[in-house]
Amino acid sequence: MKTSKATSFDIAYQxxxxxxxxxxxxxxxxxVSLDTRRRVQAIAKELNYKVDKNASNLRRQHSVTxxxxxxxxPTSDDSLIxxxxxxMLGSITRACARRGYDLLVSFQQFSDDWHADYQDSHKADxxxxxxxxxxxxxxxxxxKLVEHDTHFVRWGAVVEGQPGISVGCDNVQGARAITEHxxxxxxxxxxxxxxxxxxCPEFFDRYIGHCEALRAAGxxxxxxxxxxxxxxxxxxxxxxxxxxxxxxxxxDAVFAASDLLAIGAMHxxxxxxxxxxxxxxxxxxxxxxxxSFASPALTTVQQDTKRAGEILVERLLxxxxxxxxxxxxxxxxxxxxxxxxxxxxG
Amino acid sequence: MKTSKATSFDIAYQxxxxxxxxxxxxxxxxxVSLDTRRRVQAIAKELNYKVDKNASNLRRQHSVTxxxxxxxxPTSDDSLIxxxxxxMLGSITRACARRGYDLLVSFQQFSDDWHADYQDSHKADxxxxxxxxxxxxxxxxxxKLVEHDTHFVRWGAVVEGQPGISVGCDNVQGARAITEHxxxxxxxxxxxxxxxxxxCPEFFDRYIGHCEALRAAGxxxxxxxxxxxxxxxxxxxxxxxxxxxxxxxxxDAVFAASDLLAIGAMHxxxxxxxxxxxxxxxxxxxxxxxxSFASPALTTVQQDTKRAGEILVERLLxxxxxxxxxxxxxxxxxxxxxxxxxxxxG
DNA sequence: CTGAAAGCGCTTACAG
DNA sequence: CTGAAAGCGCTTACAG
Numbered sequence: 001m002k003t004s005k006a007t008s009f010d011i012a013y014q015x016x017x018x019x020x021x022x023x024x025x026x027x028x029x030x031x032v033s034l035d036t037r038r039r040v041q042a043i044a045k046e047l048n049y050k051v052d053k054n055a056s057n058l059r060r061q062h063s064v065t066x067x068x069x070x071x072x073x074p075t076s077d078d079s080l081i082x083x084x085x086x087x088m089l090g091s092i093t094r095a096c097a098r099r100g101y102d103l104l105v106s107f108q109q110f111s112d113d114w115h116a117d118y119q120d121s122h123k124a125d126x127x128x129x130x131x132x133x134x135x136x137x138x139x140x141x142x143x144k145l146v147e148h149d150t151h152f153v154r155w156g157a158v159v160e161g162q163p164g165i166s167v168g169c170d171n172v173q174g175a176r177a178i179t180e181h182x183x184x185x186x187x188x189x190x191x192x193x194x195x196x197x198x199x200c201p202e203f204f205d206r207y208i209g210h211c212e213a214l215r216a217a218g219x220x221x222x223x224x225x226x227x228x229x230x231x232x233x234x235x236x237x238x239x240x241x242x243x244x245x246x247x248x249x250x251x252d253a254v255f256a257a258s259d260l261l262a263i264g265a266m267h268x269x270x271x272x273x274x275x276x277x278x279x280x281x282x283x284x285x286x287x288x289x290x291x292s293f294a295s296p297a298l299t300t301v302q303q304d305t306k307r308a309g310e311i312l313v314e315r316l317l318x319x320x321x322x323x324x325x326x327x328x329x330x331x332x333x334x335x336x337x338x339x340x341x342x343x344x345x346g
Numbered sequence: 347m348k349t350s351k352a353t354s355f356d357i358a359y360q361x362x363x364x365x366x367x368x369x370x371x372x373x374x375x376x377x378v379s380l381d382t383r384r385r386v387q388a389i390a391k392e393l394n395y396k397v398d399k400n401a402s403n404l405r406r407q408h409s410v411t412x413x414x415x416x417x418x419x420p421t422s423d424d425s426l427i428x429x430x431x432x433x434m435l436g437s438i439t440r441a442c443a444r445r446g447y448d449l450l451v452s453f454q455q456f457s458d459d460w461h462a463d464y465q466d467s468h469k470a471d472x473x474x475x476x477x478x479x480x481x482x483x484x485x486x487x488x489x490k491l492v493e494h495d496t497h498f499v500r501w502g503a504v505v506e507g508q509p510g511i512s513v514g515c516d517n518v519q520g521a522r523a524i525t526e527h528x529x530x531x532x533x534x535x536x537x538x539x540x541x542x543x544x545x546c547p548e549f550f551d552r553y554i555g556h557c558e559a560l561r562a563a564g565x566x567x568x569x570x571x572x573x574x575x576x577x578x579x580x581x582x583x584x585x586x587x588x589x590x591x592x593x594x595x596x597x598d599a600v601f602a603a604s605d606l607l608a609i610g611a612m613h614x615x616x617x618x619x620x621x622x623x624x625x626x627x628x629x630x631x632x633x634x635x636x637x638s639f640a641s642p643a644l645t646t647v648q649q650d651t652k653r654a655g656e657i658l659v660e661r662l663l664x665x666x667x668x669x670x671x672x673x674x675x676x677x678x679x680x681x682x683x684x685x686x687x688x689x690x691x692g
Numbered sequence: 693c694t695g696a697a698a699g700c701g702c703t704t705a706c707a708g
Numbered sequence: 709c710t711g712a713a714a715g716c717g718c719t720t721a722c723a724g
Contacts, residue, residue: 353701353702354701354702355701365701365702366703366704369701369702369703369704370703370704373703375704397701397702398700398701398702399702400700400701400702401700401701401702401703402701402702402703403702404700404701404702404703405701405702405703405704406702406703406704
């Protein structure tokens, strides 16, 4: 019974029509009579026929799939994925599914020679780039992508004049808002955990927003209150806080550039005998699922990953269709929980 | 300059050989002189040539990609993915990459008519099924997959006589071990949070292991200490614990069938004014990243997701190669942290 | 509305 | 070791 696999010729034969007609009937072409279409569809279903994607793609010269390239910090543990990117992955997968696109997922190291490979081999019609990493290093690769006419979108800081298009949240605004919140709680010595250099434009923007809020409140920015943290992990956050503590500067709040860093920082504070939020308020950025289950629950800046996934896919599809697409910044929202001392339920 | 896209004919022309030779040279066929191969490779590189996957796949009749189908509880929030499956996803992606396979990722609802679609359309050579859900419902679909000669592996309980092959952790052994740990700490009234029915064979197996350990210690199983929890989320765990508490039965420990449930249970215990581990020991299952950052850090049963991903992919590839593949159970390991009262560092 | 035919870009017997 | 040729299973002008 189970012969190899039905082709459009098999169903054409059974339906008593030509193979072209089968193809048209199944692809929803209007050039087919309703009667023929129904007959063809019935037989196709009975034979469990599925259009061969490889043949179809080859002929149409596109693949109806998008590739998601996840860049991870090479230093991070092999099994770890940043929970924030994971939820982006979920949202992107869904956005693709809604549009009938398949999603190829691949982990990349920033050092790899990944540019254009997917599109040139017709595995995917376009690329979605996700992940932290040294922006200055990545930039030249992005440039190459543009030169090769590769369709791509990138999640990250929206920086002036960068190659290709990016979608990211408004880091400056989000950071400003959370620092204002800390300020409104009476905090004055607010430490910032996260790199503040052009290598990490997202963290840098958060630092800028933070400083803006301070200055607007008439508070001078103290460089001693900024601690570098390249990687976004609990371990790094923990260590950063110990570095800060070792400096001997006074601080009554910590704004960490990511939730993972913030959770690590809370951990260190506990070890150091400081209570959160009694002695020190702590705020993060991202609103990963873990944030609400940290102890105390973490006040943070929420990035709308659901919306982000939608827009990333939409912008990429625009490019694929040959339309003009532009970078876009999404608003971020402060989520108040217990870790800063306020009590409005999260 | 930027003409459309180089084909093997373009590079054949430049190299002064036939297109067949180009194909052979690039695919590593031994039927090509070293000299020719080098010349072809150089030109291919210069032209940024990539073999067209669609053409290649069509011809070879396979796609060198695997599809990962993620099933989620339809009740769960749209943006949520169980962190345990997320880490499986990471491990599977890497296992595929190591073998040169691409990975198509797709979310499915259990209600969807997903069987065989990917393989029949030649999008993928085989399927990896991941996710909880009603096993009894899924079973008939698995049966269909088998009938359609679809290659697939499934992560989950390894149950006797099930259709297809499965890879899962030894839930009975893991549960037995963690209950023994609780017992060794002097706990006697240990509640179990999680469904105990054939609909959820993984949770059921954990319940069985739990009961085995109790009986071995001469303790009768009290049905009042088991609380249903179908979904694996913090919310459900929280609610389950309140249900348990409302029953008015005494308990000095909680073994939750997943970390998410356990974290939710700890949350509820806190609200109820019970201290962990002072009044109640709490243990989970999975060892998701969040477990070590819960407060107190969660004692749990670790599933080796890295190994699991490897084996899942390997078993699937065996089937694709036409070799016999069999189900397999991986050992689970107790990770002791603070939530049960013991102090051996985790 | 339908059919015959070309062709998408490869891989792989087949013949040398 | 190399080339000419067939063919993978579709889609889509082209002609009716």
